[in-house]
Amino acid sequence: xxxxxxxxxxxxxxxxxxxxxxxxxxxxxxxxxxxxxxxxxxxxxxxxxxxxxxxxxxxxxxxxxxxxxxxxxxxxxxxxxxxxxxxxxxxxxxxxxxxxxxxxxxxxxxxxxxxxxxxxxxxxxxxxxxxxxxxxxxxxxxxxxxxxxxxxxxxxxxxxxxxxxxxxxxxxxxxxxxxxxxxxxxxxxxxxxxxxxxxxxxxxxxxxxxxxxxxxxxxxxxxxxxxxxxxxxxxxxxxxxxxxxxxxxxxxxxxxxxxxxxxxxxxxxxxxxxxxxxxxxxxxxxxxxxxxxxxxxxxxxxxxxxxxxxxxxxxxxxxxxxxxxxxxxxxxxxxxxxxxxxxxxxx
Amino acid sequence: xxxxxxxxxxxxxxxxxxxxxxxxxxxxxxxxxxxxxxxxxxxxxxxxxxxxxxxxxxxxxxxxxxxxxxxxxxxxxxxxxxxxxxxxxxxxxxxxxxxxxxxxxxxxxxxxxxxxxxxxxxxxxxxxxxxxxxxxxxxxxxxxxxxxxxxxxxxxxxxxxxxxxxxxxxxxxxxxxxxxxxxxxxxxxxxxxxxxxxxxxxxxxxxxxxxxxxxxxxxxxxxxxxxxxxxxxxxxxxxxxxxxxxxxxxxxxxxxxxxxxxxxxxxxxxxxxxxxxxxxxxxxxxxxxxxxxxxxxxxxxxxxxxxxxxxxxxxxxxxxxxxxxxxxxx
Numbered sequence: 001x002x003x004x005x006x007x008x009x010x011x012x013x014x015x016x017x018x019x020x021x022x023x024x025x026x027x028x029x030x031x032x033x034x035x036x037x038x039x040x041x042x043x044x045x046x047x048x049x050x051x052x053x054x055x056x057x058x059x060x061x062x063x064x065x066x067x068x069x070x071x072x073x074x075x076x077x078x079x080x081x082x083x084x085x086x087x088x089x090x091x092x093x094x095x096x097x098x099x100x101x102x103x104x105x106x107x108x109x110x111x112x113x114x115x116x117x118x119x120x121x122x123x124x125x126x127x128x129x130x131x132x133x134x135x136x137x138x139x140x141x142x143x144x145x146x147x148x149x150x151x152x153x154x155x156x157x158x159x160x161x162x163x164x165x166x167x168x169x170x171x172x173x174x175x176x177x178x179x180x181x182x183x184x185x186x187x188x189x190x191x192x193x194x195x196x197x198x199x200x201x202x203x204x205x206x207x208x209x210x211x212x213x214x215x216x217x218x219x220x221x222x223x224x225x226x227x228x229x230x231x232x233x234x235x236x237x238x239x240x241x242x243x244x245x246x247x248x249x250x251x252x253x254x255x256x257x258x259x260x261x262x263x264x265x266x267x268x269x270x271x272x273x274x275x276x277x278x279x280x281x282x283x284x285x286x287x288x289x290x291x292x293x294x295x296x297x298x299x300x301x302x303x304x305x306x307x308x309x310x311x312x313x314x315x316x317x318x319x320x321x322x323x324x325x326x327x328x329x330x331x332x333x334x335x336x337x338x339x340x341x342x343x344x345x346x347x
Numbered sequence: 348x349x350x351x352x353x354x355x356x357x358x359x360x361x362x363x364x365x366x367x368x369x370x371x372x373x374x375x376x377x378x379x380x381x382x383x384x385x386x387x388x389x390x391x392x393x394x395x396x397x398x399x400x401x402x403x404x405x406x407x408x409x410x411x412x413x414x415x416x417x418x419x420x421x422x423x424x425x426x427x428x429x430x431x432x433x434x435x436x437x438x439x440x441x442x443x444x445x446x447x448x449x450x451x452x453x454x455x456x457x458x459x460x461x462x463x464x465x466x467x468x469x470x471x472x473x474x475x476x477x478x479x480x481x482x483x484x485x486x487x488x489x490x491x492x493x494x495x496x497x498x499x500x501x502x503x504x505x506x507x508x509x510x511x512x513x514x515x516x517x518x519x520x521x522x523x524x525x526x527x528x529x530x531x532x533x534x535x536x537x538x539x540x541x542x543x544x545x546x547x548x549x550x551x552x553x554x555x556x557x558x559x560x561x562x563x564x565x566x567x568x569x570x571x572x573x574x575x576x577x578x579x580x581x582x583x584x585x586x587x588x589x590x591x592x593x594x595x596x597x598x599x600x601x602x603x604x605x606x607x608x609x610x611x612x613x614x615x616x617x618x619x620x621x622x623x624x625x626x627x628x629x630x631x632x633x634x635x636x637x638x639x640x641x642x643x644x645x646x647x648x649x650x651x652x653x654x655x656x657x658x659x660x661x662x663x664x665x666x667x668x669x670x671x672x673x674x675x676x677x
Contacts, residue, residue: 042487042491173361173362173365174365176362176365177362177365177366177369178369179656179660180362180363180366180653180656180657180660181366181369181370181649181653182615182649182652182653182656184618185618185633185637185645185648185649185652186370186373186649188633188634188637188645189370189373189374189637189645189649190373191637192377192637192640193373193376193377196377272498276498276500279500279502279503280500280501280502280619283500283502283619284619284622284634296500296502299502299503299506302506303502303506303622303623306514309506309509309510309514310510310514310515313510316503316506317507319503320500320503320504320507323500323503324495324498324499324500324503327497327498327500328494328495328498331494331497331498332494335494
C-alpha cells in the first residue's frame with residue numbers, strides 16, 4: 001500500500017478529467033523489486049563489491065599491462081647470507097664472519113614497490129596482476145557452474161514437478177542419492193581421475209566444475225519442483241490447458257517464469273558458495289594448478305611455507321581478501337534480492 | 348511408527364546402494380596403470396605395500412577386467428565385501444580401512460562436538476536478539492558480522508588465526524595435537540589438548556555461527572508474527588516472558604531437527620581445518636590418502652560419509668515427528 005500511495009503524486013497530477021491511469025503512474029512489479037532492492041544499503045554495497053571485482057579482474061589486465069600472468073620478473077636478485085664462526089686461539093676469541101653473495105635469476109618475494117604494486121611471490125610473479133587473472137578464473141568458473149546447475153535443476157525439477165508419478169519418482173530418488181554423496185571427498189576422487197588422464201592445467205578446473213554440477217543440481221531441482229507442484233493447480237494453468245498449449249510451453253513459459261524470483265535468489269547465493277568451493281579446491285592444489293593463478297592457488301603456498309605465512313603477508317593476504325569480498329558481495333546481493341522479491345516483507 | 352521406520356530403513360539401504368554404484372563407477376574411471384604408478388610411489392617413499400594387499404585390492408574391485416560383465420562382477424564382489432564390513436586394506440597404513448577410520452574418528456569427533464556446542468551457545472542468543480530487535484542497529488551489526496563469518500574461506504581464516512595467535516603472539520601451539528617434547532599425564536595432558544585445539548575450534552565456530560544464527564533469526568521472526576504471541580502480549584505478559592516462554596520454545600522445533608542433520612558433520616572430519624592445523628583427524632588422513640593414491644581408504648571413507656548422511660537424513664525426519672506433534676509420520 002505504501003508503495004502505491006507514494007505514486008499518487010504523479011507528474012501531471014491536477015488533471016481530474018483524464019482517466020485514472022493518467023494521474024497515477026503505474027509501477028510494474030519489476031520496478032517495485034528494483035526500488036526495494038536499492039533501498040537497502042547492504043544490497044548496494046554488495047553490488048558495488050561485485051562490480052568492482054569484475055572490473056578489476058576483466059578490465060584490469062587490459063589497462064595494467066606491465067606484467068603478465070605467467071611472466072617472471074627476471075631482473076635478478078641478490079641474496080646475502082652471513083655465516084659466523086667463532087675460534088678460540090690461545091684464549092682469545094676470534095669471530096669470523098663470512099658473507100655469501102648469491103645472484104639469483106628471478107626477483108622473487110620482492111616487497112611492494114612502484115614496480116610491483118603488491119610485490120612478487122615466491123616464484124617471481126607479480127602478485128597484483130595475478131590477482132586480476134585469478135579473479136577472471138574464479139568468477140568465470142563460478143558463473144559457468146551456477147549457470148549449468150540452474151539449467152539442469154530447472155529442467156529436471158520442472159519435468160519432475162509437472163509430470164509427477166514415475167518420472168518424478170526417478171528424478172527425486174536420483175537426487176536423494178546425489179545428496180548423500182560427500183562433496184569435497186568425491187571431488188578428490190574426480191580430481192585424481194583428471195590427474196590420471198593428462199588434461200591441460202588450464203582446463204582442469206572447468207572440467208572439475210562440470211563434474212560438480214552433476215552432483216549439485218539437486219537443491220535447485222527441489223526448489224523448482226516444490227514451486228511447480230503448487231503452481232500447477234492454479235487456475236491459469238487450467239486456462240493454459242484449455243488453450244491447448246504444448247507441454248513444453250506450459251512448463252517453460254508459464255510455470256518456470258513464476259519460479260524465477262526464488263531461482264534468482266538461489267543463484268546469487270550459490271555464486272558465493274561456488275567461489276568458496278573453487279577457492280578451496282585450488283587451495284588443496286586440486287583446482288587451478290601453478291603456474292596459472294587463482295585466488296585459492298595463490299594461498300596454497302603457505303600450507304607448506306611457514307616463512308611466507310609469517311613474513312610475507314603481501315603474498316597471500318590480498319588473495320584471501322578478494323575471496324571474502326566476492327563471497328560477501330554475492331551474499332549481500334542475494335539477501336537483498338530475497339528481501340526485495342518477498343511480497344510479505346513490509347519495508 | 349515401527350512400520351514407518353522399517354520403510355525408511357529399507358529406503359536408506361536403497362540410497363546407499365545407489366551411492367555405492369556411483370562411487371564404484373568413479374573408481375573404475377581411474378586407469379589401472381595410474382594406480383600402479385601411485386603404488387610404486389608409496390613403495391619408493393619408504394613404506395611397503397605388500398603384493399598381497401595390491402592383489403587383494405585388484406580382486407576386490409575386479410580391476411583389470413573392463414568388459415561389461417567384468418565390471419558388473421567386480422561391483423558385486425566389492426558390494427558383498429562391503430556388506431561384510433570389509434573395506435579392504437589401506438595401502439599407506441597397511442591396516443584394514445575400517446580400523447584406520449575408527450582410530451582417527453575420535454579426534455575429529457571431539458573437535459566437531461565442542462565446536463558445535465559453542466556454535467549453538469553463541470548463535471542462538473545472537474539470533475534471538477537480532478530477531479527481537481529487527482531492523483535495529485543491533486540487528487544490522489550482528490547480521491553483517493555473521494555474514495562476514497559465512498563468507499570467510501576456512502583455509503584463509505584458519506591460516507590467519509594461526510599466523511596471528513600462534514606464530515606471532517605465541518599464545519597457542521601452531522599445529523599438531525599434543526606437545527611431542529613433553530610427556531604430560533592426567534589433567535596436564537587434557538590442558539595440552541585444549542591448548543592445541545583452541546584455534547581449530549575457534550576457526551570452525553566463527554565460520555559456522557552465521558548459518559545457525561540466521562536460521563534462528565528467521566524462525567524467531569516467523570514465530571513473533573504469529574497470533575499466539577499477540578495473544579500473550581495482549582494478556583499483559585512481560586516481554587521477557589513472551590520471548591523466552593512463548594516464542595523461543597517454538598523456534599526450538601527446527602533447531603532440534605537440525606541437530607540430527609548434524610550427525611554427518613560430527614564424524615566426517617573437517618578436511619580443511621585439520622589440514623591447516625595438521626591435526627591427525629579423519630579428514631586430514633583422507634586428504635593425505637587421496638594425494639598418495641590410497642584407493643581402498645578413499646573408497647571406504649566415501650562410503651562411510653554416505654552412510655552418515657543417510658542416517659542423518661533419517662534421524663532428522665524421525666526427530667521432526669517426535670518434536671512436533673503436528674507432524675504425522677506416514
